[in-house]
Amino acid sequence: MSSVINPGLHDRSLSPVTVEMFDHEGRVEEYLNTGHLQSLMSEFQKPEYMSAGLDMDTFCNAIHRHISKDIVSREKLALLFMKIDTSCDGHVDWDEFCTYMLVAHEEKQEDKARIQGTQVNTATPLHKSNLKLKSPIKSIIYQPIYSRGFISTNRLITVTEDGLLSVYKSNLTSIKSTQLQLSQKKMQAVSATILPVFGKVAISFTNRTLKFYDLPCSVSEEVCQLVGLSHTVMCMAFYESTATDTLLLGDMGGGVHIIKFPEHRFHLLNATDAGEFHNDIPISKLASDIYMYEVAHSDWIEHITGYHAPGTYISCSSTSTGAIVVRDSTIRKFNVPKGARSFDFSRQSNVLVSGGVDCLIRIWNPHVNYRANAILEGHKASIIRLSIQTSSSSCRHDGETERPVQQFIISLSDDAVLKLWSLHTHTCMVTLQRAYLDIDRYHPITAHYYDAHSATILFANEQLRSISLGRELMHNHKETFTHNQPLTDVKYNPLFGQVVTSCRDSIVNVWSLVSGEQLLKFGPAHQQAEVTRLAFDRSKRRLLTAASDGSTKLWNFNVGLALMKLQSGFRTEIQSMLELHDGRVVSGGWDRTINLFTQCDGTSYYVECNNSISGKGHTSDVMGILELRPMYIASCTINGELFTWKVLDRILPLRQYRLRETVHGCSLFGMLLYDSKEESKNNGYLILWGSGNGSGCLWLFNLTAGKICCEVCVSKYPVRDTAVTDNGQYIVSADASGMVKVWNTSDWKHGLNGNEKIKEPQLFNKWTAHTQAITRISVAEVPIQRSMEYRVFVLTASEDCTCRLWSLEGDFIGTFGQSTVWNIDDLWKGHHRRPSDVAELIRKRQEQQQNLGTTHPIHTCTEFERDYELQTSSFIFQSFKSSNRHGKGVPCEPQDKDNAMQGQPECTDAKPSQQPSFSTTRHRRESTVNSVMNRVTLHQRRLESLPVPDDGAGFRHLECGSIASTPINTLPRPKSYNFIEE
Secondary structure (H helix, E strand, C coil): CEEECCCCCCCCCCCCCEEEECCCCCCHHHHCCHHHHHHHHHHHCCHHHHCCCECHHHHHHHHHCCCCCCCCCHHHHHHHHHHHCCCCCCCECHHHHHHHHHHHHCCHHHHHHHHHHCCCCCCCCCEEEEEECCCCEEEEEEEEEEECCEEEEEEEEEEECCCEEEEECCCCCEEEEEECCCCCCCCCEEEEEEECCCCEEEEEECCCEEEEEECCCCCCCCCEEEECCCCCEEEEEEECCCCEEEEEEEECCCEEEEEEEECCCCCCCCHHHHCCCCCEEEHHHCCCCCEEEEECCCCCEEEEEECCCCCCEEEEECCCCCCEEEECCCEEEECCCCCCCEEEEECCCCEEEEECCCCCEEEECCCCCCCCCEEECCCCCCEEEEEEEEEECCCCCCCCCCCEEEEEEEEEECCCCEEEEECCCCCEEEEECHHHHCCCCCCCCCEEEEECCCCEEEEECCEEEEEECHHHHHHCCCCCCCCCCCEEEEEEECCCCEEEEEECCCCEEEEECCCCCEEEEEECCCCCCCEEEEEECCCCCCEEEEECCCEEEEEECCCCEEEEEEECCCCCCEEEEEECCCCCEEEEECCCEEEEECCCCCCCCEEECCHHHCEECCCCCEEEEEEEECCEEEEEECCCEEEEEEECCCEEEEEEEEHHHCCCCCEEEEEEECCCCCCHHHHHEEEEEEEECCEEEEEEEECCCCEEEEEEEEECCCEEEEEECCCCCEEEEEECCCEEEEEECHHHHHHCCCCCCCCCCEEEEEEECCCCCEEEEEEEEEECCCCCCEEEEEEEEECCCCEEEEECCCCEEEECCCCCCCCHHHCCCCCCCCCHHHHHHHHHHHHHHHCCCCCCCCCCCCHHHHHHHHHCCHHHHHHHHHHCCCCCCCCCCCCCHHHHHHCCCCCCCCCCCCCCCCCCHHHHHHHHHHHHHHCCCCCHHHHCCCCCCCCCCCCCCCCHHHHCCCCHHHCCCCCCCCCCCC
16 A cells, blocks of 8 residues: 655655555454554553553563454564564554554555556557548647646647648547648648647648648648748657757758747747748748757758757668767767668667668667667568657656656558567567558558557558557566666565565565565655665664665665664765664765764664764775674775774774785675684685676685685676575575576585685586676575475576576576565475576577587587586696587586576587486586596696697697596696686
């Protein structure tokens, strides 16, 4: 349900926070009625409970007097008590209880009515107008009809070649038609646009004039006209802004006319010239402050639209050089082979799409003109219309615009083929052929328009037609989104079994891990600032959120109630924060300072940071902070520095480590404390992650010795985040390519006591979780019912606006926000599913490899190569790779688990149809060792004393007949390894 917290009573913030609660079965609050609340009030008002309140036992017993234990168990009441007791003092008073119940039940009936009233747009068939004209339609104009500030209905206005102006209803029923009075017999209409602010329509003609007509177009004579144009106007656009409106004209000579209307007034001449020129206004008489002309293209302009501000525009032409021009403070020209006939620009995603004679759709960054981000193929004729459809969330917050949830590209080609594309996956979802649009080749499309409000595309020749894409947008888009914006963090709360996610538009969602249902949504948490990090306090009952404006807030995240606001001295982005053992809070970020907040006892809502007690000394942005033990913390920076501090009444520096002295180009993105739960001396070890030596790496760092004990090259992409299980056996890493990898650190435990060398962790599993970069990951350990064991799950948050749940074995469970719920107690291994966007990405990769057509397939990041590299030295690995000699029985496995699910390997060794057998890592390694022993290639150090010739490839090899007695297990293992990924 939706409710607004009064800032004067609750969060004391500057603006209200919108809270939505989603009711599910089993909530304790649903069983309490008005009579129960009155009885509980009398219980709270007893003299022995007036000062401190009820403790947990008394609270549970009081509710059980009214609700049976069979309906509400004591465990649920204990969770309810901890949700209310945000002060963590072990007692709940009447004010705290009322605050929780007020937020949990306010406007419940209104919210239910709002949800029940929401309807999904359904498909409509192809519509045709009841009026068939003699000449082709040249322009289609959309006229919204406003009622009380909202669009109540709309009208469609068409202009034919011979000057017939017709008005239609939204269902294409003709209302009226008016024949415009043309001064010349061969004069034809070319283009038209509407000026809704002034209630006028502008139409250009072949005699180089621009005429203005009053709406509702019942008069055939123009109000005024612009004459003296150097070329015929081919396209027009009207751009509205808060202060100045702009009319943009693109002519046949490649020039752009910019006419400004200051203060929303339709004045083309000053007072002195108005008497001389009544209807015919020469273009040369327009004042220089309202009129500007510039040449943008060498050929006529096909399409033009406004950009960010008055006087800025985007235009296209059918010339290869400078096919698209983006004009703001500078002029950027985009070269497209054979030119561009249409384009569209999305301000939400800052994406420019173009299409032209070469039948290709190009996706651009409007600030990068030397190459396109993607090219979409599928049309067989010139593209004449492009539109970006943005479906917005139904929930809007005060002062906020609707956020994009789904984005599509709608393209129409000259052969009357309509296609619907996904802007996220770059795949064609729907294709409507010429026969469905009822267009024959002898009467081509002459005009087209896209109505974004109803997702309807209009096209015409001598007859107006429309088709709604509502059903295609709703039913063919199989992706699920957790937030409307890219996610910034995800955290699992083991106390309540909940998952908390945040995104860039400062919205926080609370989910159930067991079912995936949404429990709560509140925001904007920090007004206009982006939520950058999430963290729980030591009691796991409250949530800390950090923002890009330097503020940190403490929340009761079960009701969306702000309890405290901590403001740093510098209003810069916070990257890490935590609550210390004594209740104080430390934070750090772009201000390169460790901020210490001491007055966090809840007596004051606003808490300022005292800069005199802050920790200073970093030379770059602080990326991570953690507590080593009471009064000792550690911090890391983006430039590879590691600091330890002592926290007393101020923060005192202890030691500083520079990892770039040993790791070239080291950049740290975060750190965590590694504890195997078996050795008491393990508290001095940290797990660091980031990039170094040209790849994404993990490091095991010994604080006591001040050195790196182990380095693992994870990927060629930077490691964005890392999580570790409670027992320290598994480490989960995520990189910028959307790949998740699980490492088994069992070998670390034997080396942490200092007696043995610390070995590298073994790669346990990996899979592609997202098609875009992963921002944060989290590990959730859930106890198995009727068992003492735990199941480990992985939570991944990505820039693709989704948060997904996986098992440690890489089995996809679901995406938070999907329509169907899951039950993790019923899920077991072998749950072989994957998201649709990931499956599409894997399919494309397989098609690319199949299209290579080489005799020997390219082996990249396959299991047998990694096993070769683990068991032998790097030069032996290169030997096998260069000579294309693979041992018998060594399977060529796919790149990740997702390909393995399909049962189709990327490459095969013997027969293409033979499927590889996937076994455990240990069995694969043993098979690899046996294969290497059969066809042995020994380490170069072993061969230095033997008279073997150099084969010219940079290494020497020897067949097994000469030294077959050399045991393969005695070969030295490389210190670090790196394998190539696509």
